[in-house]
Amino acid sequence: MPDDVRAAPSAAVARLATQLGVEAGALRYYGSREKTRTDHLRLVAKRLGWRAAEDDGRAGWKALREFLVDGVTG
Template sequence: MATRVFSDEELEGLRSSPAIGRDELICYFTLTPADGAFLRKFRRPVNVLGAAVQLSALPWLGCVPDDVPAAPPAVVGRLARQLGLAAGDLEGYGEREQSRTDHLKENADYLGWKQPKAIEHKEPADFLLARAMEHDSPSLLFRLGYEYLRSAKVIRPGVVVLLEKVASARTAAEQETHAR
């Protein structure tokens, strides 16, 4: 029997950039000189600023929302000031999906993050199974899985993919419990 784990609003929040506080803004959206040099290789202002949002959002969220131009204005403004660009330069970023994908791959490589497919599937599955043996809450298991991936520097897969892994872990935990 399928159950609904998150409301529509919660799902939208997991797929987009959440509100950001001052401490997070400073921690995650302060570029180093090396970051600035890396970002300049994208040449056009729209791509430099778009890649900068991706570069900073990845450690902050563990993923990069598809709608990069919808990043919080404080984020865009802070990055634009550091790069000597206008915040409006982000408009139109990602109209070509391949550019967004290519930039994300380059940013991930630069930061030492791995694509979700690049990791051993057994490791996160074992982690989720162990947590599912302790807790049955799908939303808690989702958040634990999300934090696990983030700490392992693995880009979080889509919300539905991670929810499917949580459901599999819960089923396996139930079977293990009955077997014991």
């Protein structure tokens, strides 16, 4: 999510609003409280099973590097 939802393309905001079942205008001030965005990012990461590379030490950084390289070349 961009820092300022108002700067996001209107089509993207409209699509997100539709997916969330809210009016696009309701997203105008999303994230104006910084902790809201941080909390939501943590919830999404937990739901998707994501974790910080440094949580796994050297192996985590290696896995991230391989993921990024495979994503670019694969």
